[in-house]
Amino acid sequence: MKFLIALTLAASCLIAPALSIADGEDTAQFAFPWMAAIRQVFDRPLFQTCSGAIIGQRFVLSTAYCCEAQRNDNYKIIVGDWDSSVNEVEERHIGIVKHHLHPDYIPSQKHDDICVFELAEDLVWSAGVQPAALPARDAETPAESNVTLIGWGFTNGQVFRPDILQMVDLEAISDANCASSAFSATDDNMLCTYQEGVSRGGSCSGDEGAPLTLTGTNTLVGLMSWRDDAGACPSTFPDVYVEVSKYEEFIAGILAFANVTGAA
Numbered sequence: 413m414k415f416l417i418a419l420t421l422a423a424s425c426l427i428a429p430a431l432s433i434a435d436g437e438d439t440a441q442f443a444f445p446w447m448a449a450i451r452q453v454f455d456r457p458l459f460q461t462c463s464g465a466i467i468g469q470r471f472v473l474s475t476a477y478c479c480e481a482q483r484n485d486n487y488k489i490i491v492g493d494w495d496s497s498v499n500e501v502e503e504r505h506i507g508i509v510k511h512h513l514h515p516d517y518i519p520s521q522k523h524d525d526i527c528v529f530e531l532a533e534d535l536v537w538s539a540g541v542q543p544a545a546l547p548a549r550d551a552e553t554p555a556e557s558n559v560t561l562i563g564w565g566f567t568n569g570q571v572f573r574p575d576i577l578q579m580v581d582l583e584a585i586s587d588a589n590c591a592s593s594a595f596s597a598t599d600d601n602m603l604c605t606y607q608e609g610v611s612r613g614g615s616c617s618g619d620e621g622a623p624l625t626l627t628g629t630n631t632l633v634g635l636m637s638w639r640d641d642a643g644a645c646p647s648t649f650p651d652v653y654v655e656v657s658k659y660e661e662f663i664a665g666i667l668a669f670a671n672v673t674g675a676a
């Protein structure tokens with residue numbers, strides 16, 4: 413079965429144009445100012461493995477996987493970035509004070525795969541640095557909602573990582589549809605996307621933690637959590653995101669505690 417899937421994926425990668433995330437396109441500069449990359453100080457974009465979304469002057473929301481993977485002191489939060497091959501005027505590299513991992517995170521199941529990075533200094537809002545908005549608490553993103561994923565992950569066929577931040581418009585699918593078609597078990601605190609057709613869009617390696625917003629808005633509905641384990645892009649299975657609306661209590665608790673202790 414996996415051999416057949418691999419053949420299908422190989423065929424689709426040959427047919428699909430090698431553009432971006434997977435079948436995406438360049439973003440316009442400042443179009444997604446909540447994007448935060450998490451990179452080692454000496455990294456070129458080739459080595460970037462995670463990202464997140466700015467949700468406050470001292471906070472970036474990401475996945476627990478990304479916090480676990482990037483706890484090394486060499487990592488910085490990069491904001492105001494668009495072309496990762498140059499240092500833009502708006503670009504800032506900020507140290508990480510700590511990360512707040514969800515206490516119920518189960519890595520093997522990607523259960524409660526959410527985390528907050530706390531920054532070493534306040535972000536200064538500019539055209540290129542702005543927070544995303546959190547969705548209504550516990551709100552479900554209806555099936556067929558238009559959503560947009562951004563990221564510096566590999567493009568189709570995993571040939572290279574792009575310099576310019578990429579975007580792809582996707583559609584949300586229902587929890588039930590996702591549960592029946594995802595590669596592994598899902599739960600209702602996950603949000604899934606899937607594109608039909610030969611030239612499917614979606615996440616690729618390096619898009620972990622990448623923000624998913626309602627198209628045309630800054631409402632953050634998801635963070636890229638996991639894909640099937642075959643590694644090819646685009647996947648024949650749904651992309652799975654942690655559903656931000658289900659974690660507002662967790663997020664509010666961290667921001668409130670940081671405010672009390674004077675960190676925000």
Ligand SMILES: [Ca+2]
Pocket residue numbers: 493494495496497498499500503
């Ligand atoms: Ca840059």
